[in-house]
Structure formats: C-alpha cells, structure tokens
Amino acid sequence: MTTLTIPLTREKLVRYAGASGDFNPIHYSDHFARKLGQESVIGHGMLTMGLAMRLVTDFAAPEKVRSCRFRFKRPVPVPDDAEGAALHLELEASDPDDMGVITCSLTARVGDDVVGSGKAEVVA
Template sequence: MTSATTRPARPGPRHAEVTAGLALPARTFTVTRADLVRYAAASGDFNPIHWNERIARAVGLPDVIGHGMLTMGLAIRAVTDWAGDPGAVVEYGTRFLRPVVVPDDDLGVEATVSGRVAAVLPEPRVRVDLDVRVGADKVLGRTRAVVALEG
C-alpha cells in the first residue's frame, strides 16, 4: 500500500552511469501572484514586498517580488525530478543575485532552470550545478546540490 509519506521514488540515474558534464533536463517554472499568496500561506512569510506593489516600490524594488525560498525550491525540483527522489539531495545552497519580479497579470514570470553534473564524488554522490534565470538575468548564483545516487 502506498501513502503520501511512503510514495515510491521514480528510478533515477545510477552513480556508475553518471559522468561529469552530464546535462540535466531543463525545466521552466511559471510564478504568478497567486503562487506568491499560496507560498506565503504555506511558509508564513507575509512580508508585504511579496504582495503589495506600493510597499515593494517604497523600499526600492521594481515591483512585487517572489520569495527567495520559493525560487530556491523551484530550482531544486530540476534536481529531484532528475534524481527520482527528493530525499537524495544531501546538500543544497545558493546565493540570491536578483529578485524575481512577478507582474500583476495572469501570465506571471517564467524561471528557467538548467543544470549539469559538475563532479562525480565518492560514497556514491554527485555535485550538480544549476543555472537559474528569468529571461537573460541570472537570479540565483553558485547554486549547487550534492545528490546521493544508487551505486
């Protein structure tokens, strides 16, 4: 019997089959103002720069911006989908370079995540480096994850 907490993982790559330079499938995520409201409710982060245009502009932002942790969470999905198991990520970090400006329309903004295996490590682990952009702008920097793979 499968429950939400014991969901079987999708088979991911095996450590022995992965080489440095291997590209992960690119992913594109759309973020709308409605997504910001849902994320605020789930995270408890109700900072008005994420929902109030007047306040966002008053503090020097161009408009309402997405939560940094939401952007970070979307980016790691490219890795967990590739690995087949969210629990395979054993380390993850990034630097926030630019805010993700979310327009007040039904289209939102698209963040594109691409990645590659930067290093094959022992134990059997790999380091994955991600490139996260909105349009031509890189919004996250030094985005890296260490992933444990099956032998």
C-alpha cells in the same frame, strides 16, 4: 543539461506566503515594493530555491540529496498579469566522484538575468 520553466504568478506568491508564513508585503503589494525601490512585487527567494531543487529531486530521489546551497543574486519581479514571470531553471550534473557523489549545478534565470544559482550533492 536539464531545464524547466515555471511561471511565477501573483497567485503562486500568495499560495507560497500561506504555506511558508512569509507575509512580507514586498511579496504582494506594489505600493510597498516601490517604497523599497523595487519596480514591482518580488518573488520569495526560498520559493525560487525550492523550485530549483525540484530539478534535483526529479534527477535523484529526495532521500539521495546530501546537501544543497543556493545564492540569491537578484530579485524576481512578478508582474500583476496572467503570465507573471517565467522562471527558467537549469541543472547540470557531474559524473559521480570516487565516493559516488554527483554535484548538481543549478541556475535560475528570468529573461537574461541570473537571479540565483547553487549546488546540490546527491548520492548515486
């Protein structure tokens, strides 16, 4: 199993919003997030998935990635402090099948909560 922990801070959310064009206020305004029932600002789901895919592209070259799918299970609350939220990512790879395809299982956690999971297929 391969693991990676990435701190998700408000600064990272702002940078991702600028890069992606996703300026939904739930990602930067505690006031707006609370109005929608969240305890605080939440991270972008696609940012969580993209960071999880970093494990896959570290495992195999990007051009070897055949497919990926990811399911968002819970929002990622990002506190307004220097540490933010610790996003713990895990990758477990299968042995290559008869076609030379390796299945990578991905899990994203914040604390004990699974916030997302997915699978990616890479060519050996």
